[in-house]
Amino acid sequence: MLCHAKLATAKPEIRKLAAFAASKREVPWRRVYGFPAESLVKFQHAPHARAKISCATCHGDMTQASTAELLVKHNMGTCLRCHRQYKATEDCAACHY
């Protein structure tokens, strides 16, 4: 609320945000990327950042976006295709709990 205590306070979405803040409730964000909990996937950005994979490879060119939309669909096949290409891990336990 550092910004939105003062900025755009009349906008409906900002009012919703202010209401969550006022009642000290967590905002129930709707995720754009992610996997169902029952798939037991563990994904971490760190190894990918270290391997210098660009954000755009996995999220599209967000520098041109004004809303967060799903531009790249990820599933086990897309993970493994790239892992084979880079000779990265194909071990079940690397990606799954």
Ligand code: HEC
């Ligand atoms: C190798 C692919 C890959 C790269 C590279 C990558 N991401 Fe991600 N990102 C993902 C996946 C997959 C998820 C969903 C992860 C999960 O649910 O555990 C995700 C989730 C996110 C989320 C949360 C989205 C949501 O809907 O909750 C943000 C924000 C994000 N990434 C930003 C970035 C940024 C910024 C970069 C570059 C610095 C980046 N990512 C690079 C694959 C990638």
Ligand code: HEC
């Ligand atoms: C565009 C290429 C690319 C995509 C897509 C990608 N990865 Fe990776 N991933 C890599 C590279 C490269 C590494 C680093 C390998 C290394 O350091 O030797 C890596 C490393 C990892 C590691 C760490 C492995 C270890 O040995 O510690 C995990 C876990 C992982 N990726 C999970 C995922 C999952 C889950 C997805 C799909 C949601 C995914 N990755 C998609 C390229 C990719």
Ligand code: HEC
């Ligand atoms: C590089 C990462 C990666 C590796 C390695 C990997 N998986 Fe996955 N797997 C995923 C991702 C990501 C999903 C979720 C796909 C989705 O939600 O569309 C998934 C989904 C699954 C599912 C479906 C779960 C469900 O009910 O939703 C099964 C079963 C599975 N994997 C088994 C395996 C087995 C067995 C191995 C080893 C032979 C393996 N996976 C290796 C990334 C990986």
